Amino acid sequence: MKRLVVPSAVLVLYVLAAVFAPLIAPYDPDKVTLAQRLLPPGAHHWLGTDALGRDVLSRVIYGTQVSLLVAIGAVVVGGVVGVALGVIAGWRGGWLGAVIMRLVDIVLSVPFFLLAILVVAVLGPSLVNVVVCLALVRWPRYARVAHSATLQARGRGFVRAATATGAPGWWIVLRHVLPEVLPVSIVVATLELGLMVIYEASLSFLGLGVQPPTASWGSILSDGQQYIASAWWLATFPGIALFVLVLAVNLLGDAARDRLDPAKRADVARPRLLRRMARQTA
């Protein structure tokens, strides 16, 4: 129980910062003041100013909105799509399952940068499309986990029994399979959450992230990369915000895994578990 308190508090704090950003932030995060560019942290600007004279503290606070939105959005969209397809592939099997799982291979094998640039080129640049792009790249991770969890559930006694009584497939899936699939998917999702913020930063580095002047941790980090030697505060503070989030989410993920993972139950084959863990993290 104690393991959950600190990371949960951090997450709540982040959500509060995102929601109440306009109340907390000392300045307008997008206000350009060229005469005050690249000021180091001080009394007026606690975390300094960026290359356009914008207050870094305000941008980090506002950036929480976008970064959490992108991360949660990508995890939810990618997770729902991935789990749904994974369960269908695992439950139905046959050619449909094969097609879905090969699609998983296809998406995983295309270089991330290529996919990102194609999505942005075809859909146009926007916050929503960053989410779409990340979800499109990451859904296969969930699909794989859900697929193997479904296969495993199919082999279990109560599912076979339910099938034998002639219950409709969708009912068995909802009633018996999903409860087996969701815990492990949620574990994957917590691990993915932090990663999505990094991915968003990489998109910004390549100029494909959220559109300026919108602040996100990723865009502040990537704007700051050419100033690492001359203005350390630019990339350091969003970096710390990101690190604390990743740490909290990972701790929560570990705790959730210990609590939710069906491995704790008796009738699970060990190799299966090892394999699934390997996939989740890869």
Added chain:
Amino acid sequence: MTALAVSARRRRTRSLPATPRYVAGRLAQAVLALFGVTTIVFFALRLSGDPARLLVPEGATAADIQRVRDQLGLSDSLWHQYVSFLGNAVHGDLGYSYVQNRPATALIAERLPYTANLAVAALILSVVFGVTIGVITALKRGKWQERVLMPIVLIGQAMPAFWTGLLLVLVFSVALRWLPSTGYDGPASLVLPAITLASLSAAAIARVTRGAVLEQLSQDYVRTAKAKGASTTRLVLRHLARNSTIPVLTVAALELANLLGGAVVTEVIFAWPGIGQLTIQSVSARDFPVVQAIVLFASAVYIVVNLLTDLLYGVIDRRVTAGGRGGAA
């Protein structure tokens, strides 16, 4: 003889008859997947921009652009282009780079040694550190060692590659002058980019190792060995190492596949002339033949590695072949 090894041997003998058909099926699927990915990329690329516009000088006219399009064969119908692409691809001809005017396959072949070197170096680093940290954090679960080591690994994972890479350059090249900042000047040049890449994948490997070791620790044979008074070191080396290899190898194999596909950001920061830089350059220039060749290559590597790891499971866990009619992920 351990529980896992016993069950593995039993399953292996049972699943043998199914194996050739399973492998053939998977190979056929792999070829289809390759075909699928090339087809999707072929058409998506052509929706996303026009290479001719990037090739002409600034004052060019619409007619100049059309000339270049004609010359590159981009004025033909999409269908026509696709058929001729497939026809050539079957014969191993993936076309000429629009920008460099050389065979796309030759460009990849030139870059591959660099990417392979970096990938292997990064993989070795991340396996060494990841496994060590994973084992320690598992053995010292809940103790201070875990509380110190896990955040260190997570820092690596929470820092984007461009940030880690530049920081390393500032410290080890600019301030200390110990290691080259960019490019390839002998093995010393490998160190910084390999660390940058390894910091990203070490965390994944540490996590899996930790999970696998924890899993083993709860098994009866470990308890028995402990009760018999086996030392921790002996326990780790003799029993845990063997039985935790499979999941770690899995992650390592997938990481290797990812790394061979090119680490774009790291290669850009370190001016490393590998597949990653070639990818970003050819995608930016819409150098279709090169992009297609890279995608084909990266997919092939990925699918082969994936197939091999799946077969490894097939050996261990017969239900992969028996239960998942369409084959497992």
Added chain:
Amino acid sequence: MNRRRFRAALLLAAALALGAASCGIEPASAGRGSDTITIDTANYPSTLDPGKQYDTDTYSVYRNIFDQLLRRDPKTNAIKGWLATSWHQTDPLTWRFTMRKGVTFSDGSPLTAEDASYSISRILDKKFGSQQYANFSVIDKATADGGDLVVHTSVPSPTLLSYLTTLSVVPKAYVERVGNKQFAVKPIGSGPYVLQSATAGSEVVLTANPKWWGPAPQIRTAVFRAVPNVASRVADLQSRKVDLATTLTPDAADQIRRDPTLQILSTPTERVAYLAYNTIKGGPTNDPRVRKAIAEAIDYNAIIQNLERGYAKPINSMATPLAFGYDKSLPGDRHDPADAKRLLQQANAVGATLVMATSPSFDPQVVQAIQGDLAAVGLRVEIQNSDQATYLKKVQDPSHDWGSIRFGRWSCSCQDSDGVIYPLFHTGEIWSSYSNPDFDKIVEQARETIDPAKRISLYRQAFELLGKDRPGIGLFQAYAVYGANSRLIWTPDASESLFLDQMKVS
């Protein structure tokens, strides 16, 4: 069983590591002597065939291997003889060039007018597919006549000489013997340097050509490295890995100036940073009053001083002072936010939203500074950033559906107003979202007028018209900014070339 598999896996891993390590990648740059110079550029040259691409990082390398027909004086920018020693017009369409005697290619074969005419003809050859075709398309045919090169143009062309400064002369016999593909890999030229080695995507090494006709250059060996990231190029300079790094940002230049062993070399170029309006389907920017308001809303000096750190000069029109036809008497635009607000009210455009199309290759800081300036007078700017290929497709589409304003940088490599305002604003050109028959008539006429005085007066009319109608505004003249080790003695020139024979090391 398991142990055996584990051992096998270990063996496999070791084999992989060894295999990859011995996979034959060798350090390209040898130990460097005092007459060796190492240069970081952003990109690896697209080709070493001077008939193909003509972009800065590509020609910076190959222009050292080849001699150009004409060159510009690095100080005055005036066109001077190089391989052609003198020239004259025999009629409005015909130019006759006398070739330098005694020039040989590095394989010992003599360079003749035949080689010069071949160098032009192959660019015009559709099958060859030169990216420079547009620069030379005015040429009808080029022939060798005795020792002279004779160039016929289809219409009178005042900019022909400008473009001929970009023409590198290739050896006809060698190219025909080895073929274009091989030539691009193993080029032979008559220039001050020869190709020693090239590592794809990474390095090109040139060494001095002992047979060169000019005075022997002090630098014997030059290593060109491709380092795409600016911060990495700065680190290379700071760690003494390289002597010269190109295309630095102004902030990176500030950083380098703080290091006493490094120096910044810079020069104004013909590159103009500009805003172009969509006057056809731009919404609010269809109204000239809004276009004027935007021009008055921008704080040019703040951008030049704070963002460009002084590595830029104010200009009064779309061209730079280096361009033929630049008129320094024009008033230009002034920062006047109060008048901008008044104009917007008049035009009923207060609070309007403008879409600004841009791509990551155009300085994002300037784009956002403009966004801030426009917000201050009550215009909301929505930035749409897309990668270069997507951006070009959108902006150059004949539908003109790309937004209201765009920011860009322009250089025609011709130092002539024709190469700037004609493609940007003439009706129907791919870059133009403006249409004005009066303007079209003037620039069409100027394009075919040889008499310099007459051309200047035509461009004065053209710029006056653009100043009134404002289909675009020139923001500043951009500088080329290089970082260098203080041992390098070199004066960069406006053409953004890296002529090694003009460099020295102390």
